[in-house]
Amino acid sequence: MNINHLLRQIAGKCRYLNRQLLICHYKRCLYQEVERNKGEKVVYLFSNPTHSNLGDQAQTVCILRWFATNFSQHKVICVPMDFATPKLLNLIETRLRSEDILFVHSGYLIYNQHPHLPFICEVVKRYKNNKIVIFPQTVLLTDKDVILRTQEAFNTHRNLILMCRDEVSLSNAQKLFTCRTLLFPDFVTSLIGNSEFAFGNKRADILFVLRNDGEKYYSDEELNNLKSKFTDLRIDTTDTTIQLGMSKWISHRDDIIKDYLECFSHYRLVITDRYHGAIFSQIVSTPTIVLSSADHKLSSGVKWFPKEQFTNYIAYANDLDEAYQLAICFLRQGEIPFNESKYFNENYWNKLYGMIMGINIV
CATH class of the missing domain: 3.40.50 (Rossmann fold)
Structure with missing residues (x-):
């Protein structure tokens, strides 16, 4: 075997093992963070990225900035799919209060093969008593089985808001789902x-x-x-x-x-x-x-x-x-x-809190 090829294989395995160790560490930290919270109001953000896509990570930056402005009295807890064990999801369920709000990260997560889509469906199905807002998505579903599973989750939640980041996605969503939909630009435009x-x-x-x-x-x-x-x-x-x-x-x-x-x-x-x-x-x-x-x-x-x-x-x-x-x-x-130009903030992001919470903001 070529020595360079062997070294690359070893380096790849080391990176994988290091990532798995980090995931185990962050799983423990996240569980402890939820467990320690006894009385604070919480905003949960599910499916935020752990990978190195700059567009996805920039969306996280913008979402956390928006939380800081609009939910300053809430504790923010991020729940990446990689860290979301059944034990953690059960703990969140026992700790949820009526004033807690759940958000799902924005992106291109609602399409047939996306690994986060089953996780998002689980979140929507599990936490039926709290408002859930899915931040702006590109929506493109064609697989019948995936459509049925997603409809089963989305169409049975009475307080779900799905934000779509283009008119094609909005049309796709409105044909498939009965939840409230909003047309909004990508979060990074903020x-x-x-x-x-x-x-x-x-x-x-x-x-x-x-x-x-x-x-x-x-x-x-x-x-x-x-x-x-x-x-x-x-x-x-x-x-x-x-x-x-x-x-x-x-x-x-x-x-x-x-x-x-x-x-x-x-x-x-x-x-x-x-x-x-x-x-x-x-x-x-x-x-x-x-x-x-x-x-x-x-x-x-x-x-x-x-x-x-x-x-x-x-x-x-x-x-x-x-x-x-x-x-x-x-x-x-x-x-x-x-x-x-503050076009996107003036026309969209400064108004979003009121639209979600049912408050008129001039």
Whole structure:
């Protein structure tokens, strides 16, 4: 056996064992955290990520910020699926009070193969006496068995709110479920317009933020052909999935996300087929061209950005030829100011608490 191959195998097994040890440690800590709580009002967040997808982790940052603003009198307890033992779920059930509220993390969790969907269904079925809010989702279910199991959970809960992050998902949800639905943008849009992310860096070159999974629409050859047309500019390529240990995310999540956003602020233009690649770019006011993915997530998601506030900052390309033409237009417009528009907070996130709690907020 090749020695390098053997070393890689050993390193991989060591990483796996280290992750399992960490999971055992965090399971104990989480159980103790729930057990210690005797009288505080609690907000529970289920299915928050432990993996290294920057878009998912950025959603966690935004959700926790929103909790801090709107549920400052509540204790926040995060329950990742990896840490949620039956013993823990039973303990939560015995400790729940009427004023406790349960939330499910946002993302693309409601589709056929997602490993979190059965866990979400279990949460909804188990805790029927408390309000549950599922934060903005892309919804795409086609498997009949999965649909039936999800309907069994969702349609029997009398106080469930399902938030959808695009009109296609909303339509899909309303055809399948009887619970209350809300149309809301992705949670990371709550950072757009925040001067905390006006880094003031000098801009140069183009950044491609490209996925490499089943949601990819264009081939590497097609994308490389697009890159080759920009002969006078350096091209960098990255993704929103990185290699980083679980403990780093738990202890340094905010700093990691802010550092990554700062990186986006160095470029004149971003071209991406990652939805959060597009949102990250808008947070730091980097002009962005959005490419198609294999599903409706990008084509629907980009519709959230109204022309009045974002005409010089973001555009959707129907094909790669159009992407190149849009890129030339963006590059010719020169430096543009930081976009201070509070559109998403004023129209959505500042109003969400009242919509959930039944309070009119002007």
